[in-house]
Amino acid sequence: MSEFLPYGRQSISLADINAVVDCLKSDYLTCGPRVEEFERAFAQRVGATYAVAVNSATSALHLAMKVAEIGPGDRVLTSPNTFLSSANCAAFVGATPDFVDIDPVSHNLDPVALAENWKDDTKAVVAVDYAGQACDMSAITDVARQRGAIVIEDACHAAGGAFISEGKHWSIGGHPWADMTTFSFHPVKTMTTGEGGMLVTNNEQYATQARLLRSHGVTRESDAFVGLGAENDPVLSERGSWYYEMSDLGFNYRITDLQCALGLSQLDRLDSFVQRRREIVAIYNDGFADKALITPPGLRNLADRDFISWHLYTLQIDFEILGKDRHTVMTELCERGIGSQVLYIPVHLQPYYRSEFGYGVGQCPVAEEFYRSALSLPLYPELTDANIDQVIEGVLNVVA
Numbered sequence: 001m002s003e004f005l006p007y008g009r010q011s012i013s014l015a016d017i018n019a020v021v022d023c024l025k026s027d028y029l030t031c032g033p034r035v036e037e038f039e040r041a042f043a044q045r046v047g048a049t050y051a052v053a054v055n056s057a058t059s060a061l062h063l064a065m066k067v068a069e070i071g072p073g074d075r076v077l078t079s080p081n082t083f084l085s086s087a088n089c090a091a092f093v094g095a096t097p098d099f100v101d102i103d104p105v106s107h108n109l110d111p112v113a114l115a116e117n118w119k120d121d122t123k124a125v126v127a128v129d130y131a132g133q134a135c136d137m138s139a140i141t142d143v144a145r146q147r148g149a150i151v152i153e154d155a156c157h158a159a160g161g162a163f164i165s166e167g168k169h170w171s172i173g174g175h176p177w178a179d180m181t182t183f184s185f186h187p188v189k190t191m192t193t194g195e196g197g198m199l200v201t202n203n204e205q206y207a208t209q210a211r212l213l214r215s216h217g218v219t220r221e222s223d224a225f226v227g228l229g230a231e232n233d234p235v236l237s238e239r240g241s242w243y244y245e246m247s248d249l250g251f252n253y254r255i256t257d258l259q260c261a262l263g264l265s266q267l268d269r270l271d272s273f274v275q276r277r278r279e280i281v282a283i284y285n286d287g288f289a290d291k292a293l294i295t296p297p298g299l300r301n302l303a304d305r306d307f308i309s310w311h312l313y314t315l316q317i318d319f320e321i322l323g324k325d326r327h328t329v330m331t332e333l334c335e336r337g338i339g340s341q342v343l344y345i346p347v348h349l350q351p352y353y354r355s356e357f358g359y360g361v362g363q364c365p366v367a368e369e370f371y372r373s374a375l376s377l378p379l380y381p382e383l384t385d386a387n388i389d390q391v392i393e394g395v396l397n398v399v400a
């Protein structure tokens with residue numbers, strides 16, 4: 001039997017291992033120089049002014065909400081076709097997460113639906129680059145900014161990706177249509193730090209505040225001290241190298257130097273990861289072209305084809321006409337050594353969202369229909385051409 005191919009997995013080289021081992025032998029396992037080094041290198045790679053590294057993208061999304069001062073009474077609109085965190089971050093801060101339907105081709109937030117379903121209390125839009133393909137960022141941001149809201153791009157699937165807009169090439173994380181952008185470094189993502197995330201922005205205030213909240217809201221920088229009368233306080237008037245202030249309620253969202261050592265090494269390999277993923281997607285697209293009951297991923301803008309950093313390869317399969325349910329298809333694929341995954345169950349249909357916010361079936365019909373047909377196939381750089389053939393052949397046999 002051929003080897004089992006999961007739907008996603010990390011690629012770890014000897015250089016990655018050596019980078020982590022070097023860190024283990026150094027003075028810092030956390031709060032050391034590799035964190036800043038990783039932030040600088042990542043910001044430079046994506047073309048952002050500031051990057052704040054954290055322990056997950058969920059933390060980065062939470063910090064984005066906090067620094068934008070989104071809270072009770074505010075609404076945050078996002079895509080239902082995403083991982084939970086894109087919506088949960090709004091709930092974390094007491095705001096109302098709400099959902100706008102997706103475009104049937106790219107499966108990303110539909111800017112027309114966004115304008116039509118806008119609500120006056122909306123303070124932010126979380127635009128998710130599903131599978132790695134960029135949203136129509138300029139259209140989404142036009143809608144949001146004209147109505148006084150900010151845009152957070154959830155680019156957790158899209159590290160290393162870019163797109164074409166207004167005839168120009170824009171890097172995800174380095175274009176003018178997102179106020180903040182978040183990335184995930186979970187092992188199934190394009191590059192990994194084990195767990196980890198990054199918030200990038202060109203807004204200095206957002207970056208400074210995110211850095212503060214990442215570590216308990218504590219500062220040791222004397223020019224950031226608030227004091228608030230501590231100069232005359234019999235206990236706190238004494239200043240010295242130990243002195244620190246907590247000026248806001250923060251968290252422990254720090255990433256370790258060990259993770260950043262891996263992140264730096266993976267960043268060096270990002271271009272090759274993106275390139276190989278793109279090659280695999282091209283081979284899959286050829287293999288699944290014009291096959292009955294199967295729809296390969298669509299492109300919103302054909303010009304983006306050479307710039308997308310693909311995280312997922314999601315086919316749409318007409319299970320009803322096939323006469324086999326998805327569970328059976330997944331089991332039969334598994335028997336052929338092919339892992340698959342269903343991404344995503346529309347977030348508004350999760351029990352929490354139904355009971356807390358009254359959301360339900362019919363609210364986002366395009367995302368609900370997409371969910372019924374979606375099946376993500378193995379996609380990671382270490383898939384060999386023989387592995388790819390195994391997947392194509394297996395799927396065509398099972399979906400015959």
Ligand SMILES: Cc1ncc(COP(=O)(O)O)c(C=O)c1O
Pocket residue numbers: 056057058059082083085086128154156157183184185186195196197
């Ligand atoms: C679109 C999206 N947003 C956010 C996250 C959260 O990322 P993390 O696991 O790093 O917290 C994920 C992770 O799967 C994701 O896919």
